[in-house]
Amino acid sequence: MTTPDVTPPSFAPSRDVALQVDGLTVEFATDRGWTRVVDGVSFSVLRGETLAIVGESGSGKSVTSLACMGLLPRRSSRTPSGTAELDGVDLLSLPVRAMEDLRGDRIAMAFQEPMTSLNPAYTVGDQIAEVVRRHRDAARKEGWRRAVEVLDLVGIPRAAERVKSYPHEFSGGMRQRVMIAMAIACEPAVLIADELTTALDVTIQAQVLDVVRQMRDQLGMAVLFITHDLAVVADIADRVLVMYAGQEVETSAVDDLFARPAHPYTEGLLRSMPQSSTATAATATAVGTGRRRLDSIPGQPPVPGSMPAGCRFAPRCPYAVEACVDGVPELLQVRPEHFARCTRALELTLRGTR
Ligand SMILES: Nc1ncnc2c1ncn2[C@@H]1O[C@H](COP(=O)(O)OP(=O)(O)OP(=O)(O)O)[C@@H](O)[C@H]1O
Ligand SMILES: [Mg+2]
Incomplete structure (x- = not known):
């Protein structure tokens, strides 16, 4: 068997990287011991760009950002591996006081x-x-x-x-x-927005997204935009990280993700995207304006602590074969800046929205 071409998604030139997260793993103390909820997530956010993290509820989006902010509960959580580097400093290993100095200043x-x-x-x-x-x-x-x-x-x-x-x-x-x-x-290098516009009606949402965009451009900030809403992703993001069950399952430039998703989970998310949540005319174009049947992804994500042995999405995946249940998929490079954690990523042609 040939070795798959595995390249970490953090390939950007380092001078433009504001936040570099590598192999972030987060565990919480539960009745059954330490339970892993974020498992080896890596990404970078460049100056002046917006990286969206998208995924269903419980996929680990907020925990990922809280880890970078040093805001995880100290007694009941731990990060057994991984780094989150800002200005050459690993935020995960900073003492509490030093993190307090950075928070609100360099990262907000x-x-x-x-x-x-x-x-x-x-x-x-x-x-x-x-x-x-x-x-x-x-x-x-x-x-x-x-x-x-x-x-x-x-x-x-x-x-x-x-x-x-x-x-x-x-x-x-x-x-x-x-x-x-x-x-x-304080003009932070990194702004993290977690479901910032979720509670707002569509018009106000579009205005707030505009503010984020303007601030990003004027201050050259790196924006990490967390949302479960793909219409918002289409509107605000330059690049996208799709999370499923605590792992990154796909990462790509936003246009390529919507046009040619490479992970069946992303295809499922795109197909379950309600047209009514379209934020702006630009979004309407991005998601396609034709009438389409909405298919929500059948089944539920796995619960932390009882993850499937092979691909975590396999039990819900319409394309799963025996190899998916048996083997743990790596992130595969499908195009120059497009990666997917799917054993079949190179052979499947999935449906996008553009
Ligand atoms: N303080 C905590 N103690 C124990 N488990 C936690 C804690 N915070 C989060 N979790 C668990 O970690 C997992 C990831 O949660 P997280 O809040 O990151 O999800 P999310 O992707 O942000 O979801 P949502 O879209 O609902 O905001 C979930 O299973 C959640 O129950
Ligand atoms: Mg959340």
């Missing part, structure tokens, strides 16, 4: 629910100024000046006045902008 995060990062008891100006003061050693006045500046940057009208408002005085979409303003106040 915005969530689905703004009130997890905004304190209802303080004005948004106070909160943004505090972040700036902490990381930039700036005086209070300088912090306020920066707060007005970033609120204006993310499109809050009358920023000089609104800086004195409390979080509850903003609408949902505007609060999301405030949270982004706080995250980018």
Whole structure:
């Protein structure tokens, strides 16, 4: 048997890499001992690009990002292997205080629910100024000046006045902008957005995505955009990492992924993408505007701690053969910058949406 051509997906020139994750493995303490929920995930995010991580609920998207932010629960989790390098420093092995210094400064995060990062008891100006003061050693006045500046940057009208408002005085979409303003106040190298637009209606979602895009371009940030919504991926991402059951199963430039998926799981996700969640006209084009039957992927993902021995997707895969059940698939290179963890990736022709 010939050895498959296996090349790690982190092939980009190092000077452009903002965040480089290699072989990240995360385990949680459970009744049955340490249970692995993220298993050897590798990716890089380049300056000025958006990498989307997509996958069903429970696939390990948030845990991957929390590991990079040093926000996993300290007692009940561990990372037995892997590195996450930012500015030449491995975030996974940083002492708590050093990670606190980086968080909000070189790497920042915005969530689905703004009130997890905004304190209802303080004005948004106070909160943004505090972040700036902490990381930039700036005086209070300088912090306020920066707060007005970033609120204006993310499109809050009358920023000089609104800086004195409390979080509850903003609408949902505007609060999301405030949270982004706080995250980018120190111009981080990496912005992680976890389901940032999931709770928003389609119009506001498109506006918030625009803000993320503009900030990425103006500040040259690397954006790690986590979502379960492929329509959002089509709208915002340059490259995509598809996760399934704690592993990366496919990675590619966004256009190639939608046009020619190489993993049956990705094909399944594309086929189950509701047309109603299309965010913008650009997205509608990306996902195809013709009427298509929606096929959700039959079955459920495996539960951490009881993964199938061979390919983790095999029990749900319409293309599975005996070899898939027996052998553990490696990431195969299917095209120059396109990899899939499927033994049959090179022989299958799967259906995309473009
Ligand atoms: N603190 C924790 N303790 C134990 N298990 C956890 C903990 N946090 C997450 N998990 C488990 O890790 C796995 C991955 O969870 P994660 O939150 O990363 O999924 P996700 O891909 O972000 O899903 P969603 O789309 O629902 O946000 C799940 O099985 C989850 O139950
Ligand atoms: Mg999540």
